[in-house]
């Protein structure tokens with residue numbers, strides 16, 4: 001069976017990906033920790049006559065990506081599209097971030113994404129087809145005071161995805177990095193952002209999904225889901241770097257303004 005694998009499918013942008021792929025009739029493998037949420041979503045999507053399997057994993061664990069890959073092998077699933085969406089942030093100056101939170105953030109945002117990409121990219125390259133969508137962020141374009149570690153993990157995602165995009169092109173595999181700005185999910189609350197600090201408008205997760213799928217189809221290296229994201233990304237190149245960093249910190253709302 002061919003299927004689309006989505007990490008972080010239990011809520012937010014990942015859940016929106018799952019709904020859209022189900023609407024398109026794709027079989028799905030949903031990955032996250034929240035078993036009940038995943039089970040409820042799977043149940044709902046199966047009523048649309050698509051196959052949905054749940055693979056509950058804590059992607060902090062170094063062996064989790066291998067377990068996800070083994071799960072697919074055990075169910076005779078060939079993953080045609082991988083969406084690396086699981087991620088978290090933490091609003092804090094870098095020196096004040098609790099060590100265990102820093103480990104969690106780096107493990108999920110970077111290590112799990114890299115391990116999953118490597119495992120499934122090898123299968124796709126052997127198959128001479130497939131697609132990988134890695135969810136980065138516009139915070140990955142420069143340092144962001146108050147959000148430094150998160151921004152650094154997203155810079156990692158961007159850089160790795162760009163290299164993979166070029167390397168896998170000749171093997172028939174499309175790879176895109178998606179750089180959303182401000183999306184209306186539980187993400188900011190979970191990261192401890194003060195909602196009152198938010199200056200810029202939030203877009204619905206479906207905007208990210210539509211842009212990502214269009215971008216992958218055209219094999220775009222980078223995808224900016226909204227006009228605002230595009231403006232923010234390019235305006236950052238027009239000002240001195242330290243100004244861009246200060247502006248990103250101000251706009252992120254991670255610190256009290």
Ligand SMILES: NC(=O)c1ccc[n+]([C@@H]2O[C@H](COP(=O)([O-])OP(=O)(O)OC[C@H]3O[C@@H](n4cnc5c(N)ncnc54)[C@H](OP(=O)(O)O)[C@@H]3O)[C@@H](O)[C@H]2O)c1
Nearest residue numbers: 008010011012013032033034059086087137182183185187
């Ligand atoms: N929201 C935004 O404005 C925004 C902007 C730019 C980029 N992004 C990126 O978009 C992606 C999705 O964010 P979102 O807004 O949808 O956030 P969200 O609503 O908080 O969802 C995060 C997802 O990641 C999963 N996850 C977190 N830690 C995990 C772990 N240890 N193991 C497995 N799954 C884990 C969560 O599932 P469980 O808790 O069930 O495990 C959840 O499904 C992230 O990579 C984020 O960095 C978001």
